[in-house]
Amino acid sequence: MAEPMTRTFVSTMIAGVLLLAAASSEAAPPRRQVLLLQSFDRGNLTLDSFTANFRVDLDRLTGSAVNIVQVVVRPAGFAPAPESAIVDYIRSAFADGTKPDLIVSVAGPAAAFVRTHRQRLFPQPPLLLAAVDQRNLRGAPLGRNETAVTIDNDFPRLVDDILQLLPGTRQLFMVLGSGQTGRFWHQELERELARFRDRLTFVWSEDLSLPDILRRCANLPPDAAILYLTFGIDAQGGAYADERVFAELHAAANVPLFAGMSPMLGRGIVGGPLMSIEDLSRKTAGVAGQLLKGASPRSVRPAPQTPGDRIFDARELEKWSIADSRLPPNSVVMFRPPTLWQEHRGLILLAAGALAIQSVLIAGLFYERRGRRRAETASRRSLSLAADVSRRTTMSALSSSITHELGQPLTSITSNAHALQLMVTANRETSDKMREILSDIRRQGARAAEIIHRHRAMLRSRPLDRQPIELHTVIDESLALLAHDLRAQQVEATVHPPSRVCVIDGDQVLLQQVFVNLVMNAMDAMAETPSARRRVTIASEASATQVVISVRDSGSGLPAHMIDNLFTPFATTKPHGLGIGLTIARTIVDAHGGTLDAHNNPDGGATFTVTLRCVDTPRLFAARRLTG
Amino acid sequence: MSASNPPLVVAVIEDDASARTALGRLLRASGFEPALFESAEAFIDASPPSLCAIVDVQLPGMSGIELQQRLRAAGNTIPIIVTTASCDPAVRKRAHENDCAAFFWKPVDGDALTVAIGSLTSQS
Numbered sequence: 001m002a003e004p005m006t007r008t009f010v011s012t013m014i015a016g017v018l019l020l021a022a023a024s025s026e027a028a029p030p031r032r033q034v035l036l037l038q039s040f041d042r043g044n045l046t047l048d049s050f051t052a053n054f055r056v057d058l059d060r061l062t063g064s065a066v067n068i069v070q071v072v073v074r075p076a077g078f079a080p081a082p083e084s085a086i087v088d089y090i091r092s093a094f095a096d097g098t099k100p101d102l103i104v105s106v107a108g109p110a111a112a113f114v115r116t117h118r119q120r121l122f123p124q125p126p127l128l129l130a131a132v133d134q135r136n137l138r139g140a141p142l143g144r145n146e147t148a149v150t151i152d153n154d155f156p157r158l159v160d161d162i163l164q165l166l167p168g169t170r171q172l173f174m175v176l177g178s179g180q181t182g183r184f185w186h187q188e189l190e191r192e193l194a195r196f197r198d199r200l201t202f203v204w205s206e207d208l209s210l211p212d213i214l215r216r217c218a219n220l221p222p223d224a225a226i227l228y229l230t231f232g233i234d235a236q237g238g239a240y241a242d243e244r245v246f247a248e249l250h251a252a253a254n255v256p257l258f259a260g261m262s263p264m265l266g267r268g269i270v271g272g273p274l275m276s277i278e279d280l281s282r283k284t285a286g287v288a289g290q291l292l293k294g295a296s297p298r299s300v301r302p303a304p305q306t307p308g309d310r311i312f313d314a315r316e317l318e319k320w321s322i323a324d325s326r327l328p329p330n331s332v333v334m335f336r337p338p339t340l341w342q343e344h345r346g347l348i349l350l351a352a353g354a355l356a357i358q359s360v361l362i363a364g365l366f367y368e369r370r371g372r373r374r375a376e377t378a379s380r381r382s383l384s385l386a387a388d389v390s391r392r393t394t395m396s397a398l399s400s401s402i403t404h405e406l407g408q409p410l411t412s413i414t415s416n417a418h419a420l421q422l423m424v425t426a427n428r429e430t431s432d433k434m435r436e437i438l439s440d441i442r443r444q445g446a447r448a449a450e451i452i453h454r455h456r457a458m459l460r461s462r463p464l465d466r467q468p469i470e471l472h473t474v475i476d477e478s479l480a481l482l483a484h485d486l487r488a489q490q491v492e493a494t495v496h497p498p499s500r501v502c503v504i505d506g507d508q509v510l511l512q513q514v515f516v517n518l519v520m521n522a523m524d525a526m527a528e529t530p531s532a533r534r535r536v537t538i539a540s541e542a543s544a545t546q547v548v549i550s551v552r553d554s555g556s557g558l559p560a561h562m563i564d565n566l567f568t569p570f571a572t573t574k575p576h577g578l579g580i581g582l583t584i585a586r587t588i589v590d591a592h593g594g595t596l597d598a599h600n601n602p603d604g605g606a607t608f609t610v611t612l613r614c615v616d617t618p619r620l621f622a623a624r625r626l627t628g
Numbered sequence: 629m630s631a632s633n634p635p636l637v638v639a640v641i642e643d644d645a646s647a648r649t650a651l652g653r654l655l656r657a658s659g660f661e662p663a664l665f666e667s668a669e670a671f672i673d674a675s676p677p678s679l680c681a682i683v684d685v686q687l688p689g690m691s692g693i694e695l696q697q698r699l700r701a702a703g704n705t706i707p708i709i710v711t712t713a714s715c716d717p718a719v720r721k722r723a724h725e726n727d728c729a730a731f732f733w734k735p736v737d738g739d740a741l742t743v744a745i746g747s748l749t750s751q752s
Contacts, residue, residue, distance in 0.1 A: 407713030407734035415650035418738035
């Protein structure tokens with residue numbers, strides 16, 4: 001069952017390599033240009049998430065890199081610029097006579113801006129109004145050369161859910177920023193939420209400064225809740241990224257916090273029917289792809305997207321003592337508290353291990369194929385090392401106990417599901433949905449079983465092959481393995497060796513796998529960085545007892561929502577990634593008694609830090625003398 | 629399996645409580661009457677008249693393979709279906725050497741298991 005998937009994955013990776021090769025050896029085809037007009041600066045949680053996803057989705061859909069020129073139409077932080085100046089600025093970005101193949105505006109303010117200035121802003125290319133609430137388009141129907149991917153926020157449903165969860169709520173404190181955006185939504189919501197007036201008092205905050213809002217939210221009556229829409233500027237004209245506002249609000253608030261956009265989940269909102277920004281960006285990329293292929297804007301006008309599933313954050317439910325029984329039917333609860341995680345952690349990690357075999361096999365195939373392609377130039381040594389890395393990683397990530405540990409719970413899962421399925425089939429009143437869910441459980445269980453059966457023979461545990469090794473050997477060999485990729489992707493790698501000799505008691509091949517993985521991640525993160533600024537720096541600082549090796553890149557940085565689960569199996573930002581590379585890397589470092597951590601750099605990009613124990617060098621050499 | 633026939637008892641000898649319960653549910657839903665035991669010793673003590681026994685290999689005390697040997701040595705011909713979560717091919721070999729009716733690696737495919745038990749009923 002897993003085999004076709006494996007093949008697709010491998011062929012995708014190989015196709016990627018071929019494309020890369022083609023790009024480096026031949027003249028690149030003309031890149032399509034997209035002018036992306038962004039409503040707010042970075043820091044707007046919803047729009048950042050949308051734009052980051054959109055870029056990835058569009059690249060994937062069109063199969064080639066699209067040049068996206070992004071301009072913020074309402075830059076914050078300085079005196080409001082006349083819009084005409086921003087129009088001039090955009091035109092100057094295309095000064096050499098080129099023009100964009102497509103204009104995409106993101107959210108309401110950019111939509112209004114581009115429609116106002118369309119005559120001066122390239123009237124010929126099609127215009128895609130993205131991520132805009134359909135309320136913003138009222139009274140100005142779409143023109144012949146325009147289309148839109150709209151959303152239909154359902155605030156009454158959101159408020160209904162708040163009352164369902166917290167029936168005692170009497171007051172809703174509305175956070176929506178000031179300025180045009182705040183005024184627009186205040187008017188809209190006052191009307192749309194009119195039916196709640198006899199039950200709820202709405203407190204509007206667009207006349208308050210951010211410090212005032214935070215103070216008020218820290219001292220709300222117990223029967224209040226906070227509804228967060230967005231934030232741009234406060235009543236005093238202070239510009240704040242809503243990322244920061246949100247974090248401060250969550251820290252200060254003495255009552256539960258609600259919002260309607262999926263990127264807010266996990267940042268302190270209780271939850272509810274959430275607008276899936278991931279779905280929205282995928283849909284938008286689909287429409288953009290059609291337009292770039294020459295489709296008429298009138299022919300691609302999807303229906304407005306409505307809020308999706310109700311998703312709740314278990315930690316907030318617990319914090320505010322909201323019982324699961326109060327949740328509406330079909331609610332999804334995420335971020336279950338640690339007890340449950342602890343209960344299932346073994347199983348999840350073991351399942352990750354089982355999948356790790358697959359990915360390692362894939363990696364093995366990949367290395368093998370790539371090896372064949374450049375057999376003339378590549379050294380045989382690095383190839384056999386690469387194959388060894390794959391095999392040994394498999395061995396370390398797994399042990400034979402996995403089959404036993406996984407076999408038992410999977411027997412329960414599949415047998416239970418099977419039994420229930422038989423019972424349900426006999427009962428005609430059961431819904432189709434339940435039958436579908438049950439068959440899903442069985443299918444997934446069977447899939448995991450298949451993995452175990454197929455790889456049973458491979459599962460033999462092997463201890464670490466520890467030897468005293470010099471750190472710089474590990475790093476140099478890792479970079480040697482990646483030399484071709486570094487050149488192809490025009491990444492400049494710099495090594496700062498430690499000031500003193502540093503010897504580690506470790507498994508060289510496995511440690512190399514860690515650094516290969518970290519550098520490959522760094523290269524992936526810099527795919528969008530201009531090639532002149534693609535830099536990986538591997539710096540080491542050694543003391544007598546330990547060495548800290550940092551792998552620093554100048555790429556896009558770690559997305560905020562990923563920072564806390566970077567090392568969790570299956571967490572990935574890569575469209576074709578399995579999300580287990582870092583899990584394996586950390587497993588290897590753990591096995592050496594070290595630590596692996598990550599953080600974003602203040603000046604952009606990310607740094608991964610590996611800390612390993614050093615062997616006391618004099619003692620080591622004494623030992624060598626004894627044995628030699 | 630007509631209604632007039634006595635229920636077809638299938639013994640399950642499995643130390644993992646959740647796997648035991650789940651297998652029992654599956655058997656019941658498939659029209660059999662499960663008799664559940666958490667050890668080989670408990671099964672021998674009860675010795676229920678059964679259509680067959682589904683035996684896990686790794687059990688506390690007497691192992692599934694030892695149970696096979698004990699039963700055969702005592703002249704008991706009850707069909708034995710051996711299951712294991714181990715990944716050692718030698719286990720399978722030993723199960724077959726000691727006369728098992730069927731052998732399954734865990735996780736066991738429910739359909740394959742019920743088909744195996746069904747084939748025993750048609751033989752008997």
